[in-house]
Amino acid sequence: MSNENHSNETTNDTLDLLMRHASVRKYQDRPVAEETLAAIIGAAQMASTSSNVQAYSVIAVDDPKQKAQLSALSGNQAYIEECPVFLIWCADLYRLQETAGPQLEDGGTFDTTENFIVATVDAALAAQNAAVAAESLGLGIVYIGGVRNNIAELSELLGLPERVYPVFGMCLGYPEGESGIRPRLPLEGVLHRGRYDQEKTAAQVAIYDEVSREYMLKRSGGKMDTPWSAMMAKRFAEPSRMQMKDFLLSKGFMKR
Structure with missing residues (x-):
């Protein structure tokens, strides 16, 4: 097989779009049309979902006071x-509890850790579909x-009932200027074959540390050259959001 044919098989518009992803933190003063938002959320709904439970909801906020x-x-x-629009992606077992729960004599398993994971993953998969859809339409x-x-x-503030929690938010709008693409770990740093390869982990991180250091130097105009592993050491030095476990339990998640 020629290199040209091989290249054509591993490159297309979808892959090009995915490889250009960058977080957008500056937006034009341009509204997102209702039909555009509907198309993005519609694409999100077509994401894979465990056993078709569709255990997530999205809250769109465009009111300036509420966004503040x-x-x-x-x-x-x-x-x-x-x-223009701030989306809050929520894991949602309330809808299932209210509709399927009454059909179950024991009230169901909406309080299990497994179903908490299912709902969280469902929300994340749907959100990433939305992100790709938005970028395909020129948004960020x-x-x-x-x-x-x-x-x-x-x-x-959002009126979230029992068994609903906000997994993350998502700013949505038309980018103002270009955003730099942050390099990722080497492919072999995340792709294991047959079983987890512990021996290659440190070597792959060392390679990425140098790539990350060069990226930070360029991004900061020479003011910062912290490698990735050092940034991660700082990130994991102290626990954060330690209220999460008690909050989730109070909302009826992970009871067993």
């Missing part, structure tokens, strides 16, 4: 206020884990 409140609860990230996104900073207050 959400920003304050999420680390005062300005792009939450600046983006950035995920916001900060919605879990003050999760109880934010959930109350």
